[in-house]
Structures are given as C-alpha cells and as structure tokens.
Amino acid sequence: MLPLKEKDKPIVQKLLSAGCCARCVLRFCCVSVQAAYRQAQHETLKELQTFIMEKENNKVQDSADIKPHDTESSQTVEDPPCKRAKLDPTEAVQSETDDAAMVTLKKEESSVCALCLGILQDLCGPDQAIKIVETVKSQNYEFDTLVLSVSLPAQLCVREHSCWLHVKKEVRQKGLVLDKDDVIQVKEAFKWIMQGLVTKQLEGVAVVSKSPFEVGVEFTHPDTESDCHFLAKCCPDCFKPTKNKQSVFTRMAVVKALEKISDVKFLEHYPCPPSEPSGSCTPQDIQCLHVSVFIAGRYNKFCRSLPQTPWVIDGERRMESSVEELIAAPILSAFRADGFNFSSSGREDVDVRTLGNGRPFAMELLNPHRSRFSKVEMKQVQETINKSSDKIRVRDLQIVTREAMSRMKEGEEEKTKSYTALVWTQKSIENEDISFINDIKDLTLDQKTPLRVLHRRALAIRQRVIHSMNVRFVDSHHFYLGLKTQAGTYIKEFVHGDFGRTKPNLCLLLKTDTDILELDVESVDVDWPPPIPE
Amino acid sequence: MDCVEQSNADAEAPSVIGRYFTRWYRADMKGKLCEDHCILQHSNRLCVVTLAETHPILQDGRAIKSINYQISNGCSRLNNKVSGKSKRGAQFLTDFAPLCRIMCSDDTEYTIYSCIRGRLLEVNENILETPNLLLEKPSTEGYIAVILPKFEESKSITENLLTREEFEAVVSKRSLSQPP
Ligand SMILES: [Zn+2]
Numbered sequence: 001m002l003p004l005k006e007k008d009k010p011i012v013q014k015l016l017s018a019g020c021c022a023r024c025v026l027r028f029c030c031v032s033v034q035a036a037y038r039q040a041q042h043e044t045l046k047e048l049q050t051f052i053m054e055k056e057n058n059k060v061q062d063s064a065d066i067k068p069h070d071t072e073s074s075q076t077v078e079d080p081p082c083k084r085a086k087l088d089p090t091e092a093v094q095s096e097t098d099d100a101a102m103v104t105l106k107k108e109e110s111s112v113c114a115l116c117l118g119i120l121q122d123l124c125g126p127d128q129a130i131k132i133v134e135t136v137k138s139q140n141y142e143f144d145t146l147v148l149s150v151s152l153p154a155q156l157c158v159r160e161h162s163c164w165l166h167v168k169k170e171v172r173q174k175g176l177v178l179d180k181d182d183v184i185q186v187k188e189a190f191k192w193i194m195q196g197l198v199t200k201q202l203e204g205v206a207v208v209s210k211s212p213f214e215v216g217v218e219f220t221h222p223d224t225e226s227d228c229h230f231l232a233k234c235c236p237d238c239f240k241p242t243k244n245k246q247s248v249f250t251r252m253a254v255v256k257a258l259e260k261i262s263d264v265k266f267l268e269h270y271p272c273p274p275s276e277p278s279g280s281c282t283p284q285d286i287q288c289l290h291v292s293v294f295i296a297g298r299y300n301k302f303c304r305s306l307p308q309t310p311w312v313i314d315g316e317r318r319m320e321s322s323v324e325e326l327i328a329a330p331i332l333s334a335f336r337a338d339g340f341n342f343s344s345s346g347r348e349d350v351d352v353r354t355l356g357n358g359r360p361f362a363m364e365l366l367n368p369h370r371s372r373f374s375k376v377e378m379k380q381v382q383e384t385i386n387k388s389s390d391k392i393r394v395r396d397l398q399i400v401t402r403e404a405m406s407r408m409k410e411g412e413e414e415k416t417k418s419y420t421a422l423v424w425t426q427k428s429i430e431n432e433d434i435s436f437i438n439d440i441k442d443l444t445l446d447q448k449t450p451l452r453v454l455h456r457r458a459l460a461i462r463q464r465v466i467h468s469m470n471v472r473f474v475d476s477h478h479f480y481l482g483l484k485t486q487a488g489t490y491i492k493e494f495v496h497g498d499f500g501r502t503k504p505n506l507c508l509l510l511k512t513d514t515d516i517l518e519l520d521v522e523s524v525d526v527d528w529p530p531p532i533p534e
Numbered sequence: 535m536d537c538v539e540q541s542n543a544d545a546e547a548p549s550v551i552g553r554y555f556t557r558w559y560r561a562d563m564k565g566k567l568c569e570d571h572c573i574l575q576h577s578n579r580l581c582v583v584t585l586a587e588t589h590p591i592l593q594d595g596r597a598i599k600s601i602n603y604q605i606s607n608g609c610s611r612l613n614n615k616v617s618g619k620s621k622r623g624a625q626f627l628t629d630f631a632p633l634c635r636i637m638c639s640d641d642t643e644y645t646i647y648s649c650i651r652g653r654l655l656e657v658n659e660n661i662l663e664t665p666n667l668l669l670e671k672p673s674t675e676g677y678i679a680v681i682l683p684k685f686e687e688s689k690s691i692t693e694n695l696l697t698r699e700e701f702e703a704v705v706s707k708r709s710l711s712q713p714p
C-alpha cells in the first residue's frame with residue numbers, strides 16, 4: 001500500500017494528467033518511504049489509479065479542506081490568472097468516469113515522463129544495475145563499498161520547477177510547512193531504487209552515501225536542452241561564460257536562475273505543466289573513480305645528472321629520467337593509478353645530490369584501482385623502487401592522509417638544511433687561511449633572486465641565515481665547506497657571489513674568487529613523514 | 535714555483551660565466567672605436583650587460599670619476615622598479631637605449647648601451663658605491679645591468695651581435711691596423 005492520504009489525491013490527479021510517471025507522482029506527494037519507489041512502476045501506477053477512484057473519501061475530504069484551501073490561495077497572489085485558467089480543464093478530469101481515467105493510465109504507461117524524462121521509468125531497474133556492475137567489475141577495482149552518483153540534465157530543474165508551480169497549491173494544502181524542498185529529488189529516488197539492485201548484483205557490497213569509490217551514472221537529453229535557454233534572457237547574470245565549461249547552462253547556474261526568476265515571468269516563458277518529451281534520456285558511459293591515495297617517504301638522489309622532475313626545454317626532453325618518475329613508476333603499477341602529483345620539501349638542482357636521510361616527498365595517486373596495502377606490502381613497493389635504479393633510494397614509504405601532507409609544507413621557511421659543497425679558490429690556500437670560517441655563526445645574507453631563476457621568479461632581496469659552517473681542506477685550491485642554513489638559502493650563489501648579488505659571499509670572506517664544483521644536500525630537517533624502522 | 539702553480543690553476547679555473555652564459559659582443563658601439571660591449575646571455579635567456587675587456591674605460595689604468603644612471607632629465611634607470619614574476623613596471627629597452635654614462639678622471643664620458651631589446655630588470659647599484667668594481671671585475675661584479683628579452687625573441691636578439699670568435703677577429707685586426 002502506498003503511504004498516501006486524502007490530500008494527495010488532487011496532486012496525484014493533476015500530475016498523472018500532466019504526463020508524469022508514477023514515481024514522479026510519489027516524489028511530489030513528498031513520499032519518503034523508499035520501498036514505495038522500489039516496487040515495479042506499473043504496480044505503483046495501478047495503485048495510484050485505484051487511489052484516485054475512491055471518490056467517496058475524496059468528497060468528504062474536499063469539503064473538510066475548504067477553509068485551509070482558501071487561506072492558501074489568498075496567499076499565493078503572485079499566481080497569474082492565465083495559470084488558473086489553464087488548470088481548469090485538468091481539474092475537470094477529476095470528475096470524469098473510471099473509463100476515462102483508465103484511458104489516461106494506458107497512455108501514461110507507454111509515454112515518457114515529462115518530469116524525469118524517463119530516468120525513473122525504464123532507465124531505472126535491474127537491467128541498469130547489471131550494466132553498472134559489469135562496468136565496475138571490468139575495471140578491476142578493489143573496494144568494500146561504493147557510492148552511486150547521478151548526473152542529470154540541467155533542464156530537469158526547469159521541468160521540476162514548472163511542475164512545482166503546477167501543483168504548489170495542492171502540495172501546500174497537504175501540509176502548511178511543505179515546500180519545494182520537500183519534493184523528493186529525482187536523484188534521490190533514483191538512488192533508492194538502484195542502490196539495492198546494485199548491491200544485489202555485487203553480491204553484498206554495500207552501496208552507501210559516502211565511500212572512497214564512486215560510480216557515476218550520467219544522463220543527457222539533447223532534445224530538451226533548449227528548455228533552459230529562456231533563463232539566459234531572463235537572468236543573464238547567472239550565465240556568465242567560463243573558460244572550462246562547454247555550456248553556460250550548468251545545473252548550478254540553472255538552479256540559481258530558478259531561485260531568482262519570479263513565477264509570473266517563468267510562466268510567461270515556459271509551459272506549465274511541462275510538455276511531453278519525444279523520448280527518454282540517453283545514458284552516458286559509466287564512470288568509476290576512486291578517491292586519491294596519498295603516500296609519503298624520503299628519497300636520496302645519488303646522481304649529478306638527474307633532475308627532480310622531467311626537464312623539458314622548448315618542448316624537448318633534456319634528461320632521460322627524473323627523481324619523480326623513478327619513484328612513481330613502481331608505485332603507479334602497484335596501486336594501478338591513472339596518474340600522480342608529486343611534491344617535496346624543497347628541491348635540489350639537477351647536479352646536486354641528496355644524501356643522509358633524504359628529502360621528504362609526498363605523492364597524490366589519482367584514481368588508484370588498488371588502495372589497501374599492509375606495512376609489509378609497502379615495504380615491498382619500496383624495495384621494487386630501490387631495485388629499479390641506483391640513482392635514487394627511497395625510505396619511510398607509507399600511506400598518509402591528505403591532511404598530513406600539509407605538514408610537509410608547514411613552516412618550510414623555518415626549517416634548516418645541511419649541505420656540503422666542494423669549493424674552488426682562485427688564490428692558493430692553506431688550512432689556516434680557511435679555518436676562520438669554522439667560527440662564523442648565524443651569518444645573515446642578503447640574497448637577490450639568483451640570475452639563474454630570475455626569469456621566472458620575482459626580483460627581491462631575501463635575508464637568509466647560515467647558522468654554521470665548517471671546512472675540510474683538500475688541496476691548495478680546493479676545500480669542502482659544510483653549511484647548516486635556513487631553508488631557502490641559495491648555496492651556489494653564496495659560494496660564487498652571483499655577480500655580487502649575494503652579500504656577503506664566500507669570495508668576500510676569503511678575498512679571492514671562489515666557485516662551487518659540487519653540492520650535496522646532507523639533510524633536510526623535517527620530521528615528517530614519521531620514520532619507519534627497517 | 536708560485537708562478538707555475540698560478541698559471542696551472544688558471545688553466546683549470548672553473549667559471550660561472552663559462553658554465554651558464556654565452557658571451558656576445560658589440561664592437562665599436564655607435565661607430566666609436568673600441569667602445570666594445572659584452573652581453574652575457576644565461577641559458578635561461580636573461581642577459582647581463584658588461585663592458586668588454588677592450589673598452590677604453592678599462593685601458594691604461596684609468597680611474598672612474600662618476601657613473602650616472604640618469605640618462606636624461608626625464609629618465610633614470612635607477613627609478614626602474616619591477617614587481618612580481620611577470621616583472622611588471624620594467625622599463626623597455628631597445629638595442630641603442632642608453633643605460634648609463636661613465637665619466638673617467640680625464641673627463642672623457644662614455645655611454646653604455648643596452649645592445650639588446652628587452653625589459654630592464656635591474657642596474658648594478660654596487661658600482662655607484664664602489665666604481666673600482668667596474669675596473670677590477672668588469673664581467674662579473676662590475677656588470678652594468680640585467681635585461682630580460684622577450685621569450686619569443688630570446689634567440690633573435692643576439693643575431694646582430696658578434697660571437698666571441700668574431701669579436702676576437704675584430705680585435706686582432708684592429709691591433710694590426712693600429713700604427714706601431
Ligand atoms: Zn518521472
């Protein structure tokens with residue numbers, strides 16, 4: 001039995017006559033009992049039909065309703081007279097005989113619903129559930145639950161609005177607090193029907209309202225796209241062209257315009273109730289998407305001819321590989337992800353090695369088909385990376401949350417970094433000539449944006465602190481310089497001076513030209529991600 | 535002994551210019567003999583304008599009296615201010631835009647020109663305080679200005695300039711033609 005009351009009768013009557021399907025009728029009666037939508041639509045239609053035949057009750061109810069009805073109609077002053085005139089023939093149907101009503105029923109069964117454009121009719125059932133599940137299974141995802149998302153043509157909102165205006169009076173009469181928001185949405189009804197069917201097909205995988213794995217169903221209806229067009233003339237503000245949207249008639253924009261437009265204006269431009277469509281919606285390809293998985297770790301870079309990210313100049317690849325690619329390849333294949341975004345705590349130049357505990361990095365893996373890995377399995381992935389190349393090494397590889405990733409970038413400026421530079425001096429040196437450097441503490445540098453990056457960064461003078469330095473004599477023209485610095489210090493420029501644009505610099509300190517031959521990052525002092533014991 | 539070691543070290547001396555920059559020259563700027571300019575173009579297209587070692591200012595142990603970036607009543611290169619990654623507000627320079635005027639102690643004045651088209655990013659204010667930088671390190675700390683050519687002109691702007699070999703040829707011809 002459908003959970004309908006006497007006051008639903010006029011709504012049911014009006015909507016069936018307007019060419020709405022049985023489920024859309026339930027929606028506008030604000031029926032929120034999910035089972036009512038799940039039963040076969042022809043059953044529902046039959047029940048609705050029988051329901052409006054119960055004339056006796058209807059009469060009694062009607063007379064009892066007269067008072068609130070009047071109050072209501074006096075409030076809805078914005079209703080134009082033309083609409084009222086239009087409604088009259090529809091109301092006449094109410095008083096027709098059983099036979100006439102049955103004719104209406106026959107017609108409804110074969111035609112496409114003017115409201116949901118067939119979505120709650122033939123596009124909603126076991127066949128569709130099978131199609132969804134076949135697609136999901138073919139893509140070989142690993143998941144415990146799934147969420148069904150539905151994308152509907154924007155013009156459905158216009159039709160919904162038209163229908164709302166058509167029965168607004170009757171719905172409000174049903175309950176004074178009921179409003180347009182209380183009408184069950186097509187999307188909602190679709191999910192109520194489909195979720196159980198999909199669960200059944202997937203042998204028990206729960207279809208829930210929130211899940212990392214999303215299966216998207218999309219419908220379009222090209223024939224009625226022009227339904228929205230009048231809105232652009234009435235509310236041009238809502239339809240500003242945007243770069244990446246192919247049509248201005250997005251669902252959002254249409255909803256916004258419908259909130260703004262007056263009922264009178266709407267009814268001037270759009271039929272009420274909406275006209276009957278010639279055919280059903282077209283289902284689009286089913287889209288599966290797993291939310292990103294985030295992983296983090298630390299990497300060493302042992303090679304002086306390896307960029308951190310692919311190096312492309314004038315569209316041409318400069319180096320055959322990169323740190324991120326060497327790390328990403330085994331991870332992508334383990335997680336079967338479509339792509340990745342790599343980020344790290346700072347970066348080193350192509351000719352700089354990163355030693356010690358390595359540099360923290362994090363990766364967003366896009367649409368991973370597999371997402372659950374045990375600690376042992378993560379260790380195996382790490383091993384695969386480390387065996388694949390001797391140019392890099394990864395440690396502390398782990399799955400992290402999106403939120404935790406921000407810890408890597410937090411306070412990046414305050415962090416310290418340790419370096420070792422091999423320095424050349426133009427003048428011949430002895431150990432005594434350089435040992436004073438060991439005593440320099442917290443040396444503040446004024447660094448103009450280095451010439452080598454000035455083409456793409458703003459010109460500025462930044463103050464950076466070298467906390468301490470130590471020297472190790474090599475020969476009369478070479479020594480190793482260890483530095484502990486504030487993050488963001490340009491070490492190469494400190495050594496060679498960058499045309500005097502970093503001051504003080506090592507040339508000034510040693511009173512001779514100096515140059516940097518090799519640079520190693522010894523440590524990046526960031527305590528994230530947490531270390532994983534070997 | 536010291537001498538040998540010195541020359542040995544010079545031979546293998548690394549240099550920032552050698553690593554990252556290409557040297558381009560304009561000889562006899564505006565027809566004025568020996569007023570040679572050297573443009574150091576970084577691999578990132580940015581250009582540093584410097585005096586070539588053959589420029590008269592750097593000859594015969596001359597001293598510098600003044601350096602003036604005020605190139606006309608209305609225009610001072612010191613007023614150049616750039617902001618943001620896109621370097622908004624930069625003065626735009628053409629090949630023959632004057633950058634500064636340098637007065638030597640014998641009261642001869644030389645004008646240094648941009649030599650390339652592009653946006654002026656900075657001038658070297660250090661040489662105002664320490665003019666000797668210009669004499670001692672003309673191709674590094676004694677640079678005149680930094681100019682950023684348009685991306686699409688980064689190759690073509692040096693077409694009218696001489697390569698190092700071409701410039702050396704000009705210089706050796708010059709010394710032959712000069713009376714002994
Ligand atoms: Zn419908």
